[in-house]
Amino acid sequence: MKHIGVYIHIPFCVKKCIYCDFVSYSKKENQIAPYIEAVLDEIEHMNMNDYIIDTIYIGGGTPSIIDAKYIDAIMNKLKKYAKREAEITIEINPGTITKQKLLVYKEAGINRISIGLQTTYDKILKEIR
Ligand code: SF4
Numbered sequence: 051m052k053h054i055g056v057y058i059h060i061p062f063c064v065k066k067c068i069y070c071d072f073v074s075y076s077k078k079e080n081q082i083a084p085y086i087e088a089v090l091d092e093i094e095h096m097n098m099n100d101y102i103i104d105t106i107y108i109g110g111g112t113p114s115i116i117d118a119k120y121i122d123a124i125m126n127k128l129k130k131y132a133k134r135e136a137e138i139t140i141e142i143n144p145g146t147i148t149k150q151k152l153l154v155y156k157e158a159g160i161n162r163i164s165i166g167l168q169t170t171y172d173k174i175l176k177e178i179r
Pocket residue numbers: 062063064065066067070071072074110111112166
């Protein structure tokens with residue numbers, strides 16, 4: 051058995067920041083469902099039986115902008131391969147998170163959140179976005 055970490059990229063954001071080099075898109079809501087389907091297919095086609103997942107990181111982009119049912123679906127595919135004490139993280143944006151989404155994440159097995167912060171100054175934030 052090989053121990054691995056898994057990174058899942060969610061490439062959708064409310065708005066594309068001008069300085070950002072990550073693969074991320076805004077106003078592509080119609081691509082979310084097909085993208086998640088492709089991710090689920092990819093997981094399905096990997097032979098995960100030889101692996102134990104130590105960590106899962108769901109990053110972006112802004113994973114918290116998509117419907118929590120998609121995160122749940124991804125976790126349902128992955129968590130059977132994760133060790134019991136696996137560190138499972140999702141990146142969130144406070145502006146796109148809700149209590150309901152957090153409850154879904156927790157139920158799905160996510161045990162950490164990572165909150166991105168570009169600046170605490172509104173003036174600078176307006177200039178860099
Ligand atoms: S929110 Fe983050 S990932 Fe999205 S465009 Fe801005 S810096 Fe990039």
